Amino acid sequence: MRRIVPAIFMAAAAAAFAQQSNTVQEIEKYRAALGDGNPAELWEARGEAIWKEKRGPKNASLEQCDLGLGAGVVKGAYTVLPKYFKDSDKVEDLESRLVTCMVTLQGFTPEQAKKDPFGGPGKKVAMDALVAYITAESRGMKMSVAATHPKEIEAYELGRKMFFFRGGPHDFACATCHGVDNQRIRLQDLPNLTKQEDARKAYTSWPAYRVSQGEVRSFQWRLYDCFRQQRFPELEFVSPASIALTMYLAKNSNGGTFNAPSIKR
Amino acid sequence: MNVGRRKALQGTGGAAVLGLAMAAGLFRPGTAWAADWNKAAFDTKSLNDAVKAMGGAGAAESKDITITSPDIAENGAVVPFTIASKVPNTAAIAILVEKNPNILAANFDIPQGTEPWVNTRVKMGQTSNVIALVKTADGKFHYASKEVKVTLGGCGG
Amino acid sequence: MKNTKIIVLAAAVAVAAGCASMTQRDDAALNAKALELMKASFREQGIAKLDRLIQDDVQRLCSEYSGDKTLPKDVAERIEKAEQATIKYPADGKYLGDWKNGERIAQTGVGMQFSDTAGAAAGGNCYACHELTKQELAFGTIGPSLYNFGKIRGYTPDMQKYAFGKVYNSEAYSACSNMPRFGHNKILTEQQIKDVVALLMDPDSPVNK
Amino acid sequence: MADPMKIRANMVGDKVEVKVLMSHEMETGQRKDAKGATIPAWFIQNVTATHNGKTVLSAEWGPAVAKNPFLSFRFAGGKPGDKVAITWTDNKGDKRTDEATIAA
Numbered sequence: 116m117r118r119i120v121p122a123i124f125m126a127a128a129a130a131a132f133a134q135q136s137n138t139v140q141e142i143e144k145y146r147a148a149l150g151d152g153n154p155a156e157l158w159e160a161r162g163e164a165i166w167k168e169k170r171g172p173k174n175a176s177l178e179q180c181d182l183g184l185g186a187g188v189v190k191g192a193y194t195v196l197p198k199y200f201k202d203s204d205k206v207e208d209l210e211s212r213l214v215t216c217m218v219t220l221q222g223f224t225p226e227q228a229k230k231d232p233f234g235g236p237g238k239k240v241a242m243d244a245l246v247a248y249i250t251a252e253s254r255g256m257k258m259s260v261a262a263t264h265p266k267e268i269e270a271y272e273l274g275r276k277m278f279f280f281r282g283g284p285h286d287f288a289c290a291t292c293h294g295v296d297n298q299r300i301r302l303q304d305l306p307n308l309t310k311q312e313d314a315r316k317a318y319t320s321w322p323a324y325r326v327s328q329g330e331v332r333s334f335q336w337r338l339y340d341c342f343r344q345q346r347f348p349e350l351e352f353v354s355p356a357s358i359a360l361t362m363y364l365a366k367n368s369n370g371g372t373f374n375a376p377s378i379k380r
Numbered sequence: 381m382n383v384g385r386r387k388a389l390q391g392t393g394g395a396a397v398l399g400l401a402m403a404a405g406l407f408r409p410g411t412a413w414a415a416d417w418n419k420a421a422f423d424t425k426s427l428n429d430a431v432k433a434m435g436g437a438g439a440a441e442s443k444d445i446t447i448t449s450p451d452i453a454e455n456g457a458v459v460p461f462t463i464a465s466k467v468p469n470t471a472a473i474a475i476l477v478e479k480n481p482n483i484l485a486a487n488f489d490i491p492q493g494t495e496p497w498v499n500t501r502v503k504m505g506q507t508s509n510v511i512a513l514v515k516t517a518d519g520k521f522h523y524a525s526k527e528v529k530v531t532l533g534g535c536g537g
Numbered sequence: 538m539k540n541t542k543i544i545v546l547a548a549a550v551a552v553a554a555g556c557a558s559m560t561q562r563d564d565a566a567l568n569a570k571a572l573e574l575m576k577a578s579f580r581e582q583g584i585a586k587l588d589r590l591i592q593d594d595v596q597r598l599c600s601e602y603s604g605d606k607t608l609p610k611d612v613a614e615r616i617e618k619a620e621q622a623t624i625k626y627p628a629d630g631k632y633l634g635d636w637k638n639g640e641r642i643a644q645t646g647v648g649m650q651f652s653d654t655a656g657a658a659a660g661g662n663c664y665a666c667h668e669l670t671k672q673e674l675a676f677g678t679i680g681p682s683l684y685n686f687g688k689i690r691g692y693t694p695d696m697q698k699y700a701f702g703k704v705y706n707s708e709a710y711s712a713c714s715n716m717p718r719f720g721h722n723k724i725l726t727e728q729q730i731k732d733v734v735a736l737l738m739d740p741d742s743p744v745n746k
Numbered sequence: 747m748a749d750p751m752k753i754r755a756n757m758v759g760d761k762v763e764v765k766v767l768m769s770h771e772m773e774t775g776q777r778k779d780a781k782g783a784t785i786p787a788w789f790i791q792n793v794t795a796t797h798n799g800k801t802v803l804s805a806e807w808g809p810a811v812a813k814n815p816f817l818s819f820r821f822a823g824g825k826p827g828d829k830v831a832i833t834w835t836d837n838k839g840d841k842r843t844d845e846a847t848i849a850a
Contacts, residue, residue, distance in 0.1 A: 138674050141450045141451045142452055145460070146454065148450060149501075151818075152765055152767055152816040154813075156767055157749055157752055157767055157814060236771065237771060237773075272567060273567070273571045273574055276567055276571035277574075277575060279604050280575070280600050281592065281595075281599050281600045281603075282589055282590055282591075282596055283585075283649075284717070284722045284723070285649070285717040285724065286722075287717070288600060288603070290604070291715045292715075294603065295679075298677070298678050299677045300666065301664065301665055301675045302454060302531055302674070303454075305679070326455050326457050326458035327455045327457050328457075329771075329812075344650060346589065346649045346650055347585065348579040348585040348587055348589055348590070349580050349585065349651050351578055351579065355574055356575050356577070356579070359574060380454040380455045417791045417806050421806075422808040458813070459812070480810050482808060484808055485811060486807045486808065486810070487806045489803070491803070493802065493822045493823055494802050494819065494820070494821040494822070495761060495819070495821065495822075497819065498818070498819050500811065500815065500816060500817045501811070502811055502812055503772075503774070503811070529674065531674060531675035532664070
């Protein structure tokens with residue numbers, strides 16, 4: 116059965132081609148029209164204010180937070196994350212590092228710092244605004260995740276295993292949708308995240324303003340919602356697995372030019 | 381945009397009744413509301429009723445109005461439109477979405493010295509004709525329309 | 538800048554070398570560690586409990602033979618045989634339901650996510666991966682086009698039965714297929730699968746127009 | 747209080763092109779929350795743009811304008827260094843005004 120099928124589908128695919136290429140062109144036009152005037156800028160502005168605002172029991176700002184390039188360096192910091200941090204003895208991504216700084220610098224409890232990871236209708240949170248501001252400060256710079264420390268290498272390897280892990284009632288793995296070239300889900304192109312070129316394009320386009328939700332979504336949210344749609348249980352915010360998978364994807368994007376926050380469907 | 385949302389957008393029983401009451405002249409447009417917000421016009425369901433609520437008699441199709449937008453929107457929550465008018469003495473430009481619960485999305489008054497050109501983004505509940513309506517300084521209405529398809533996206537969940 | 542590049546390159550080499558020299562035992566240990574990590578990082582939410590992280594044979598084997606590793610023929614045959622035995626064909630011998638319901642099922646992607654309510658009817662989300670009709674432009678390409686499915690293959694009882702089985706348990710026909718096992722994993726009911734089969738096989742369905 | 751707008755004003759030929767992003771829910775009044783209760787309408791109704799005290803654009807919006815609205819328009823008579831002010835008012839009476847300087 117499997118063997119005779121392709122020839123038949125080829126014919127159908129050829130007939131569909133003319134109409135399809137037109138659809139793809141129009142979707143491109145749609146994306147281009149939104150590119151000019153990205154509401155993520157509203158988050159970036161709010162995030163910068165929160166970064167500098169004295170908050171928490173210690174009434175301190177986050178301005179002395181070490182995001183990987185030294186205390187207080189925001190410019191380019193996102194391009195080296197995730198990264199091993201000596202002070203916390205952990206591999207941390209941006210969101211995890213912000214939680215660490217909210218605890219050490221501002222005196223929040225870890226629970227308080229992690230309480231509102233994602234915004235929603237009528238609910239503005241500090242985290243995604245901070246993420247928008249900090250990532251925007253890496254725009255135009257090249258991804259350069261080191262992954263040399265043994266814990267970084269281990270995180271990468273574990274992240275790779277997670278990427279191919281099939282589970283849940285639908286048998287989905289990340290690789291189900293993101294392990295093959297040139298495929299689409301509905302009209303959205305699916306990057307093959309095991310390949311450098313696609314991984315670069317995809318990773319460097321997050322965070323993004325999602326027009327379907329009217330929110331800026333961080334990379335932690337991207338993974339959280341992918342696993343929801345994979346029918347897995349809930350991925351915990353800044354959990355070790357989320358950081359390992361981010362390490363795998365971020366490192367695969369090395370050399371790509373960071374270009375976010377972007378705007379997406 | 382899923383089926384549930386489409387249904388939600390259609391569930392406008394109350395507003396429809398109010399619209400009828402208004403069409404029957406039971407409410408005077410703009411009374412109990414902000415003086416400069418034309419509630420009557422925003423409650424209408426058709427181009428004709430919208431034109432009436434904006435003080436006109438009818439609208440004529442015009443080739444001097446251009447609607448620039450993608451033919452297919454990746455998501456109905458945000459659909460970008462640029463409307464440009466070459467109709468002499470354009471005084472206002474409105475954007476109407478035929479199949480939305482209420483047809484009028486936005487109206488822009490264009491004073492002298494401002495280009496008859498606007499670029500904004502509207503919501504579309506489903507695939508629909510979109511109408512650009514132009515009012516001239518002497519109170520006449522002209523329009524152009526185009527269909528925009530709204531697609532479903534992503535994992536669909 | 539130059540320094541960074543050298544470090545990155547060195548890391549890539551180290552990781553690549555690590556993979557090459559990795560023994561099977563190391564790989565199994567890494568799998569176990571990854572599972573531990575996941576169990577510690579996911580929490581049950583709504584209808585999605587942690588048992589969803591426990592893999593059956595198909596999931597385990599297909600995870601193992603992915604990425605750079607190709608699926609050996611004997612493993613594929615083993616999977617297909619075992620999964621074939623799970624298919625429960627309709628007791629009434631009828632495979633065709635209502636194609637209009639089938640179209641709705643094909644359009645809907647809800648069901649079994651932690652944000653869904655228990656017992657709510659799930660969709661098949663066929664359009665996410667397949668072209669089916671000319672009316673729906675927003676279709677995916679993860680799976681092959683199914684346009685004119687019945688028209689091309691003939692509206693035979695055998696083909697109806699094949700379509701039912703394929704939707705019920707795709708792994709029975711193509712080991713490590715990306716397609717969910719809709720019947721086997723109780724995503725769709727028997728009636729829903731019949732409706733989807735009708736969408737593919739009913740001569741009146743837009744799929745065959 | 748509502749977040750500030752993001753306003754850009756640039757010379758394009760002899761005209762000023764203004765681009766504005768506003769932070770607003772633009773709730774339609776047609777959506778339901780998780781419990782099935784209707785979420786009340788909440789949207790910007792009026793937008794006014796002025797240059798040197800003169801209105802260069804005024805708009806009436808319904809709830810069909812997209813969330814976090816974007817608006818762009820062009821007017822004559824402005825020059826670099828001039829100020830453009832934008833004000834919006836929503837159906838709850840909330841109001842916000844922001845200003846930008848026209849860039850060359």
